[in-house]
Amino acid sequence: MTESATDRLTIDHIRAAADRIRGAVVHTPTMHSITLSEITGAQIWLKFENQQFTAAYKERGALNALLLLPQHKRQQGVIAASAGNHSQGLSYHGRRLGVPVTIVMPRTTPTVKVMQTEAVGGNVVLHGETYDDAYAHALKLEQERGLTFVHPFDDPDVAAGQGSVALEMFADAPDLDCIVTPIGGGGLMSGMATAARALKPDMEVIGVQAELYPSMYARVKGRNMDCGGDSLAEGISVKAPGEFTSRIIAERVDDILLVNEAALEKAVSLLLQIEKTVVEGAGAAGLAAVLANPERFTGKKIGLVLCGGNIDTRLLANVLLRDLAREGRLARLRVTLQDRPGALYKVMGVFDDHNVNIIEIYHQRVFTSLPAKGLITDIECEARDRTQLDSLIAALRAAGYTVNQVELN
Template identity: 75%
Template sequence: MATQNAAETGSDDLPLTLEDVRAAAARIEGSVVRTPTLHSITLSKITGAEIWLKFENQQFTAAYKERGALNALLHLTDEQRQRGVIAASAGNHSQGLSYHGTRLGVPVTIVMPRTTPTVKVMQTEAVGGKVVLEGETFDEANAHARKLEKELGLTFIHPFDDPLVAAGQGTVALELFTDVPEPLDCIVVPIGGGGLISGMGTVAKAQEPPVEVIGVEARLFPSSYNAYKGLELPCGGDTLAEGIAVKEPGKFTQPVIDRVVDDILLVDEPKLEEAVSLLLQIEKTVVEGAGAAGLAAILAHKDRFKGKKIGLVLCGGNIDTRLLANVLLRDLARTGRLARLRITLQDRPGALFKVMSEFDAHNVNIIEIYHHRIFTNLPAKGLITDIECEARDSAQLERLVSGLRGKGYEVTPVELAK
C-alpha cells in the first residue's frame, strides 16, 4: 500500500525526486510540445467533478512518451550516440524514441513482435526507426532486443522501467500544475508499466498541500493493482487500452508507485469505450483507450470524485481508425441511438412491409435488414428478421418495441456486452 507521508516529506530515500523531474524539464524544453491544459465544462457537468484535461495527444507522435525517451537520449555519451539505442516496443515509445533519436542523429532500432499491426511498423519507420520483427509475443521481442543490445553494443532504453524515462514523463505534471489556475485536489493517471504515474505522482506529492494521486488500470491487466494491493487477479485479454496492457509492473516504478499513489482503480471495457467516445464528441479530440482511462475511472466512480478538482492526462491519441469507428458505433448502441431488433415473422407476402410500417409510424430509421430462414429453430414457414435501426434516444426506441409487441410480434433487442 502507498505510504503517502514519506512521499510528502520529499525524503532523500525516494528513487525519484522533484529535482529529477525539474532537471528533465529543463533538458527537454523546446524539443517537445508544451501541450495545452483546458477546463472541460461539459465533462465537468457529466461527472459532477471539475475536470481539467492535459492534451498530450497533441505531441508530434501523439503521445507523452516522447518526453521520457528524449530525456534518456540526452543522457547518452558520445560513444553511445554513435553506436545507437535499442528498445522493444509496439506502441508509443517506439515512435517517440525513433523520432527524437533521428532528430539527434542517434540510430534507433526497435524490436517488435511479428504480430504487430503493419500500421505501427510503418509509423515507427516513418519517423526514422529501424524495425526488427522477432517473436510472437512482446516477451520474445524484448528478449531479442536484449540479445542485440549485447551483440551490437547498443544502449537499451526501457519504455517505462528507467528513472530517466520516468523523470521525463513527470514533466507532464509540472506543466499541468502550472497551467491550472487553482490548486488541484487530485490527478487521475493511467498505469501501464508505471513510468507516467511515477513521474507525475512525484510532482503531485511535492505540491503544497500534496495532491491526491489515483492510478487507473484496465480490469483485464491489473498488474500494478495486484502488486499494490497484494492480490493475484489474472492478467490477459483483449483490451481497448492496449497502451497500458502490461503483465508485470516495473522493478523501478512499482516501489515509486507504492510511495506516491493513494489508490488504484480498475475500469471495464464499456467505460473505456464510453470515455473515448465522449472525448471525441465533446472535446473533439481523438484519444486512444489508454489515454481515456482516467476519464473512464471518473465515469465509473462518480461519487468518489464528486466535487473534486481533477487533472486528467490524455496521454495518447494513436488508435486505429477502424477500431475507433467500432467504439463510436457501440457507444451509440449502448445509449439507445442505434439498435438491432430481432423479430420473428411468418414467411408470407407483406409480412416485412407491415413491420416496416411500425418503424415509419414511430419515425425510427431503418439502416439494415437481415433475413434468417435456414439456420433457425422455427418451422419452415417462419423466419427471423434482424433490423438495425437508428432512433433519437432510448425512449423512442422503447416506444417502437412496445408498439411492435402490441401488434403481436415477438421482439428481442440484440444486446451489447455491459
C-alpha cells in the first residue's frame, strides 16, 4: 500500500526531528508584543527565528535531513537549490558534520545571501534567473556528480524539522488559538500545521503568501493565477509549490491569505521600529496579513514566526524610507514657481513657519511644459506626521502656489 502524504509527516516525526536537532539549533524565544497587540487588536506572540545562527528557521529542516542520511551519502556530499536561507542552513550544518555542500542559486539572489552561504561553508553555483532555473540545474548536477539532493521544502524530513518551530512556540505560549505562517513552497507551514492539528485541534491555522507569488493559494483553491514580479518577500517567491507540501496544506490549513508589497514593507518597518528586530520580507508576512485583515484577527491569540532576518541593508534602508513617506513623515512636494529672484526664498519661509525640515531641493527649468519663465521645484522634506505635512501643503496652496505630492506606488 502506498504511504499517504499525511502518513509521512506526523507529530511523531516532528518530535523525533526536534530530539535529533536539539542542542545544534537555537531554541529561539517566543515573546508577547504589547505594542503590536495594541496596534492590531489581537494578542501577538512572536517567534524569533531570525535569531538562529544563520538568521532563519531553515537550518532546522536542513539539519534533520542531513542527520538522516547514511554515512556514505554524507561523504559523497549534498546539493540543493535555494534562494538563500535553506542554503545557509544546509551549508552551516554540512560543514559542522563534515558533509560537502553545493548550492545552486538564481543569479538574482541578494548578495548578502550569497556571501553568507559561502561564509558558512557552501560552494555556491549561480545559475538562471529564477528558483526554477536553479532547481533544474541542481538536479542535473546531482546526477553528474553523484550527490544527494536536499529539497528546501518538498521533503517530509525537512518539513518535520521545520515543525519543531511549532513545538517550541506552543510550549512557550500555550494559550495560542491561531497561527499565521508564511508559505513559499510549504515546508514550514506543513510542519507547523501538522503540529497544530495534533496538539491543538481547534487552533485556526492560516497561511500567508505574497500577492505576486500566490502559487500555493492557487493550487489549494484550484485556480489559475500568474506568479511573477520583484517581491520584497523573495524567500517565499516560489512559482511551483511542493507536491508533498500541497497535500499536507490542503488537508491541515484552514485558509491562505495574500498580502501586497506595501503591507510587507509596513510589517518589516514596524518590526524594526517596535521590536528592534530585523526581518526579511518573508519573515514579516504573518504580521502583514494580520495588519491587512484586522476584522479577521481581532481578539485572537496569534503566533507569528519571524522566519528569517537576511535582508540586504540597502533594501532595508529603502523599505524604511518608503514607510516614512507613506506615513507622511517624509515627502517630495512639487511646487510651481516663477523663475525670479526671491521665489524660492519665499517658499522656504512657508516651510519654516510650519517647522517642516527641508532635506533637498531639485530645480527643473528645461524639461517642463511650463512657459519659459516657469520653474518646477521638487522639495524633499521631513515632517512630524501626516497632519503637519497636510497643513504645510494647505498653506502653500493658500499662498497661491501649485503644489502636488509625488506619491509612491
